[in-house]
Amino acid sequence: MEPAAVDGAVGAGLILGGWGYVWVVYGVSWTVLVLYTALALVLRGRALAAESSPSPSAENPPQESTS
């Protein structure tokens, strides 16, 4: 089926090819999302570890290095 003409259109036709643009878009977007997700999860893990570890206090003083 031919695509419907658009009022005022200055040209018509089908764009051929362009897979290079498609792969670049998906490659860059997925890479950014994966790296950012990994960073967010690493920082979250550190925050949870810090929350669960006992904080230094009078009853629980910080360990001093003996070396």
Add this chain to the structure above:
Amino acid sequence: MKWELPLIGLGAILLTIAHVWGLFIAPPEAMMGDVGRILYIHVPTAWAALVILTVSFIAAIGALWTSSYGWDAAVEAFAEVGVILTALLLFQGSMWAKPTWGVFWTWDPRLTTSAVLVVLFLGVLVLRRIVDNPEKRLTVSAVATIIAYVDVPIVYFAIKWWRTLHQPFSSPDTVDSAMVSPLRVAAFGMLFLAIGIAMARWRSIRARLHTEADAPELPDLPAPLDLGGT
């Protein structure tokens, strides 16, 4: 209950399914051909960015209302994810524009207002790094977020208010059914992923703010030595 891991996992699965569907199963678009497949990631990124920035705006109101560090952390977390998504959106759009419009960039109202959006929310994040006082930072960044958010409805309605190269609003009625399903799955996938990442960031930013609030205040610096003379 920590929802971020299930949300990130579900989002990644849905996004993978939608993108395999959009890249290899869905038909090429009638005029854009295979380049139209970029829209299966570009459109969901745009929708997720606007939703995430809206949450940042709501968090800013919550922060001003309650002065709570939980809301303050949400402002930063959602603004940060919103900036990443909007920057990706601009990149994806420019890569789509080259084969379809013939240029990577043009000062079209939708494109220009979207670029302004990145700069505004980047400004909010920079402001949070500049202001050291936690109470002042909460107030200043919340107000800046509310001001920056004014651009979100302008971005959304830009294609209606001005003459623009960008496509008009689309809906399931204006998109072929073979393309609606992968688009819809990708939209939910991107949204779940973005919310999951923002919640993970919120948890670490909130911990940082609590640590900062618990830290003892530094003593005042000694007065400069008077070396005499006069």
